[in-house]
Amino acid sequence: MKNSESFLMFADCSAVYDGRARSTLARGNYLIIKKTDGSISIHGSTLITPRNYMGAGTNIVIAPDNIIANRKSEKLIITIYDILECYYPYDWSDSKIEISRTEAELVDKLIAGASTYFDGTIELIEREYRTDAGPIDLFVKTSTNTYLVEAKRARITLNACYQIRRYMDAYGLDAIPCVAGPGISDNAKKHCDSNSILYISVDFD
Amino acid sequence: MKNSESFLMFADCSAVYDGRARSTLARGNYLIIKKTDGSISIHGSTLITPRNYMGAGTNIVIAPDNIIANRKSEKLIITIYDILECYYPYDWSDSKIEISRTEAELVDKLIAGASTYFDGTIELIEREYRTDAGPIDLFVKTSTNTYLVEAKRARITLNACYQIRRYMDAYGLDAIPCVAGPGISDNAKKHCDSNSILYISVDFD
DNA sequence: CTCTTTATCTCGTCT
DNA sequence: AGACGAGGTAAAGAG
Numbered sequence: 001m002k003n004s005e006s007f008l009m010f011a012d013c014s015a016v017y018d019g020r021a022r023s024t025l026a027r028g029n030y031l032i033i034k035k036t037d038g039s040i041s042i043h044g045s046t047l048i049t050p051r052n053y054m055g056a057g058t059n060i061v062i063a064p065d066n067i068i069a070n071r072k073s074e075k076l077i078i079t080i081y082d083i084l085e086c087y088y089p090y091d092w093s094d095s096k097i098e099i100s101r102t103e104a105e106l107v108d109k110l111i112a113g114a115s116t117y118f119d120g121t122i123e124l125i126e127r128e129y130r131t132d133a134g135p136i137d138l139f140v141k142t143s144t145n146t147y148l149v150e151a152k153r154a155r156i157t158l159n160a161c162y163q164i165r166r167y168m169d170a171y172g173l174d175a176i177p178c179v180a181g182p183g184i185s186d187n188a189k190k191h192c193d194s195n196s197i198l199y200i201s202v203d204f205d
Numbered sequence: 206m207k208n209s210e211s212f213l214m215f216a217d218c219s220a221v222y223d224g225r226a227r228s229t230l231a232r233g234n235y236l237i238i239k240k241t242d243g244s245i246s247i248h249g250s251t252l253i254t255p256r257n258y259m260g261a262g263t264n265i266v267i268a269p270d271n272i273i274a275n276r277k278s279e280k281l282i283i284t285i286y287d288i289l290e291c292y293y294p295y296d297w298s299d300s301k302i303e304i305s306r307t308e309a310e311l312v313d314k315l316i317a318g319a320s321t322y323f324d325g326t327i328e329l330i331e332r333e334y335r336t337d338a339g340p341i342d343l344f345v346k347t348s349t350n351t352y353l354v355e356a357k358r359a360r361i362t363l364n365a366c367y368q369i370r371r372y373m374d375a376y377g378l379d380a381i382p383c384v385a386g387p388g389i390s391d392n393a394k395k396h397c398d399s400n401s402i403l404y405i406s407v408d409f410d
Numbered sequence: 411c412t413c414t415t416t417a418t419c420t421c422g423t424c425t
Numbered sequence: 426a427g428a429c430g431a432g433g434t435a436a437a438g439a440g
Contacts, residue, residue: 006250008213008236010294015302020433021358022306028298031213031238037251045211045297046242048258049420052302055253055435074433087290089215092250093233097220097257099418101227128415153226154278225418254435260420279418304433333430340430358433 006036006089012082015042015052019074025051029084032067034060036092040069042078052076101204106151107138109202110180117180117200120144136167138180146175149200156184156199161191211241211294217287220247220257224279230256234289237272239265241297245274247283257281306409311356312343314407315385322385322405325349336375343385351380354405361389361404366396 014027030051031043038057041050054060058071067078107127114122120142129139129148138149148171150164156179164177179192180200192199219232235256236248243262246255259265263276272283312332319327325347334344334353343354353376355369361384369382384397385405397404 008215010213010292010297017302017433021304023302023304023433025302026298026300028300029294029296030298031294033236033248035248035250035252039251039253041253043238043240044301045240045294045299046244046261047240047421048244048246048255048260049432049434050253051300053253053433053435056251084295085292087215087292089234089236089250090289091234092215093231093235094250095231095233095256096249097222097228097230097418099226099228102418104416222418228418252436254417254419258418258420260418281418302433307431307433309431 006092007034008032008085008087008089009034009083010085011080012084013042013078013080015076015078017052017074017076019071019076023052027079027081032078036094040067040076052078101153103137103151103153105204106153106180106182106202110138110149110151110200113202114140117202118142118145118147136171146173147178147198148175149178149180151202152179152181154181154183156181156188158185158188158191161188161195161197164197165195211297212239213237213290213292213294214239214288215290216285217289218247218283218285220281220283222257222279222281224276224281228257232284232286237283241299245272245281257283306358308342308356308358310409311358311385311387311407312354314409315343315354315356315405318407319345322407323347323350323352336372341372341376351378352383352403353380354383354385356407357384357386359386359388361386361393363390363393363396366393366400366402369402370400 009032012029015025017023034040039055041053044051054069054071054076058069061068065080069076118140122142124141126139128135136148137151140147148167150160152160160179164179168177176198178198178200180202182203184199214237217234220230222228239245244260246258249256259274259276259281263274266273270285274281319330323345327347329346331344333340341353342356345352353372355365357365365384373382381403383403383405385407387408389404
């Protein structure tokens with residue numbers, strides 16, 4: 001077996017890791033992935049995350065019956081008993097995903113258009129404002145009010161309403177609880193109306 | 206192509222995800238892994254983590270030229286232009302790693318040998334003791350003292366010393382700050398000596 | 411280079 | 426089912 005830049009191997013193997021912790025992987029059939037960035041990972045038949053792995057830039061030495069991966073103070077030794085399949089990917093893409101419509105993006109929009117969303121002149125605006133109940137997505141203090149905003153990238157549900165209430169309790173002082181998102185369920189809207197929670201409609205694009 | 210329980214596919218494809226965020230993956234050659242727990246992931250030629258993924262229990266429908274994965278309010282659509290390789294793993298193991306030398310293990314040892322590590326008779330011993338600064342690894346109250354212990358599986362560094370100091374501030378009452386681990390750096394030891402932090406040497410095995 | 415923050419965090423555990 | 430916290434968190438961003 002030659003040490004190509006990358007390979008996919010399905011093999012009868014076992015593994016031992018020593019580094020930040022120490023672990024053993026019992027013998028069995030696993031998928032071993034070696035990537036072009038020098039990372040290596042061992043996947044079992046369940047879970048998104050690999051059983052064992054070593055990050056990019058790992059020094060990987062491949063012998064007939066084992067693979068030894070070294071990196072700083074970490075070492076992964078894979079003992080190979082039998083190779084059931086080995087494939088060398090051709091022109092494997094390294095494209096990243098292009099992501100959008102995150103909660104952060106909505107908060108950006110709220111900040112950019114703060115003067116239209118909130119009454120008074122903005123005195124302080126802060127994201128991830130810390131409370132004992134966790135961080136509030138957006139904290140806005142204006143000349144007339146203080147707003148605590150929970151933003152959701154999807155339709156606002158009752159859950160978001162309860163969440164902002166928790167933050168209100170933790171905040172303690174007088175403020176206007178808000179939920180912001182591109183839509184809101186009937187139940188949530190009803191709850192907002194009868195509990196003085198302000199719904200802010202904010203859309204992507 | 207039949208919908209086996211699991212498969213490894215290297216294919217010319219693209220993907221769109223909509224759920225907790227929204228993302229697109231540009232067309233290219235990627236590794237698609239479908240596992241026996243109903244999870245699916247798309248890997249590029251770099252990084253340990255997949256480009257796209259859907260967790261265990263996803264409803265996956267496979268057609269000749271696409272794969273559609275649904276789960277609660279998430280959807281992943283993989284458009285397949287060409288299958289370069291497809292492999293159906295035989296007897297793919299689902300063994301988990303057996304891990305040791307974790308921080309928790311060190312705390313176990315501290316608890317088991319508490320009477321040798323701490324002065325006085327043990328009155329209360331509690332792990333993950335909650336403070337405003339976060340949970341303290343180990344809280345020990347004896348007839349003579351109260352100990353706050355920060356445990357590290359690796360050599361104690363200055364960082365751990367500062368961490369236990371933060372916990373001391375949050376705790377407020379009189380107590381002896383401790384760092385416990387299998388070793389300690391010279392700098393950290395010096396810091397402990399001059400700041401009345403107790404270093405507890407505790408080894409694995 | 412180290413440190414800090416984010417994440418479609420994942421994944422286990424507990425209530 | 427939902428809440429909570431750990432993780433060999435990994436990976437991106439800032440200084």
